[in-house]
Amino acid sequence: MNAKTLTQSFNFQSTTVRPTMQRTLMMSMIALSMGGMSVAAQAQTQQQTEIEQLRQEVQALRGLIEQQKVQNTQTANAIANVQRSSASPSPILKTAKGAEFNLYGNVRLDASYQVEGGAKDMPYNQINGVPLEGNNEQSDRLRSTLSATRLGLDFKSPVGEQDIKGKIEVDFLGGANLDNLRIRHAYLNYGSWLIGQTWSNFAIPDYMPETIDALAFVGGAVKRTPQVRYTTKFSPQTNLVVAAEDPKDSSISQRLPALTARLNHQFADNLNVSVRAMGHEKRVNSEEEMAWGVGVGAKYEVVPGTTLKADYYHVKGDSSFVSFTNKGVVAQANGDLIQSEFDSIMVGITQKFSDKVHGTLGYGYMSFDKDPDYIAATADKSTINKNLWQAWANLFYSPRKPLSFGLEYVYGEREAFGPALDKDTKQPISGRTGEDNRINAVAIYNF
Known part of the structure; x- marks a missing residue:
């Protein structure tokens, strides 16, 4: 075969093969295109399925969130209802003038079995006047x-940018037999000012160990006076309180109020201290003497549930603030005034055993200066004391919040500057000591 023939044969084959290859290639491209379209369709279908699943999951999560919100709201409402039901109600009442007020008080029964003690027909402390040994002793009495029993009213009403607040509180411990209505507190409080009757700024009960006895024990003071008081706050921990008070001293002719000052400071969350001072003119006829006194009190929480309290006084010439003292001032035959002077201290520890039970151990002591002129100026030496002391232990039980019961044992003695004398012979008919030996009990319903 020659070259020409080969060339023609190749050209013929090429002409014959090319359409076939083109058709085959076209068919392959069409198949590939159809396969790609099929894969794309499958991918799109799968993507739509996944999107739908995701949409369903989001919807389910949204439903869970809404359900949780409802549950949280129900829980919050339930907690609020419990808190409201457990909190003590504080009803707000209004007077005709628009002042808001709350009523409170208690019904209180006190009882005392007196092994030895005072002559007054009451179940409260009379340590400074208990009969001396061998002379009209009072034994085995209930x-x-x-x-x-107490009734009180707290009220407030807006005046300018502040509220004026006040309190009125009464009980029935007035009169000689302690069964007459008397005012305990009656005052108004506006800003830093207080006007009215409340606890003395000098003889405060804050640092007295707890007692059942409504008149307290040796070294204590439960004095309420009419006063005008101003408080200056230096810091959240420190303030100064100054006051002009009427101590209601019936032994003198009063022309000026007593001036008192009290500095309070909180050293830590568990330690409070108070330093106090007092000055008051004592006037009998035309004679005058200045009475004065200082006091220091402290309250210390040793550990949660265990609290120590202590209160100390040194006073000269006054018997109107601290309880159970000798007469503050007496007149000599020539008219000169002689003043009594004493030191007193009261300490105690209170232990909380549980939410329902707590108790206190306490001790009080009072010692009077042995001034021969003062003693000589007093006709009956058995009525003035050289020293007094009392020790007590009590336990309080509160089975439910409005109710409280207490039991207390107290023992104390007084030593007089002289024995009781026979009125006719002027001979001693007693010793110089008297005894206070009692068991006290109390039941209180608070409202």
Whole structure:
């Protein structure tokens, strides 16, 4: 075969093969295109399925969130209802003038079995006047009273940018037999000012160990006076309180109020201290003497549930603030005034055993200066004391919040500057000591 023939043969084959290859290639491209379209369709279908599943999951999560919100709201409402039901109600009442007020008080029964003690027919402390040994001693007596039952009213009303606040509180411990209505507190409070009757700024009960006895024990003071008081706050921990007070001293002719000052400071969350001072003119006829006194009190929480309290006084010439003292001032035959002077201290520890039970151990002591002129100026030496002391232990039980019961044992003695004398012969008919030996009990319903 020659070259020409080969060339023609190749050209013929090429002409014959090319359409076939083109058709085959076209068919392959069409198949590939159809396969790609099929894969794309499958991918799109799968993507739509996944999107739908995701949409369903989001919807389910949204439903869970809404359900949780409902549950949280129900829980919050339930907690609020419990808190409202457990909190003590504080009803707001209004007077005709628009002042808001709350009523409170208690019904209180006190009883005392007196092994040895005072002559007054009441179940409260009379340590400074208990009969001396061998002279009209009062033994084995039961006494009770509801005279310490209390009724109070707290109120407030807006005046300018502040509220004027006040309190009125009464009980039935007035009069000689302690069964007459008397004012305990009656005052108005506006800003830093207080006007009215409340606890003395000098003889405060804050640092007295707890007692059942409504009149407290040796070294304590439960004095309420009419006063004008101003408080200056230096810091959240420190303030100074100054006051002009009427101590209601019936032994003198009063022309000026007593001036008192009290500095309070909180050293830590568990330690409070108070330093106090007092000055007051004592006037008998035309003679005058200045009475004065200082006091220091402290309250210390040793550990949660265990609290120590202590209160100390040194006073000269006054018997109107601290309880159970000798007469503050006496006149000599020539008219000169002689002043009594004393130191007193009261300490105690209170232990909380549970939410329902707590108790206190306490001790009080009072010592009077042995001034021969003062003693000589007093006709009956058995009525003035050289020293007094009392020790007590009590336990309080509160089975439910409105109710409280207490039991207390107290023992104390007084030593007089002289024995009791026979009125006719002027001979001693007693010793110089008297005894206070009692068991006290109390039941209180608070409202």
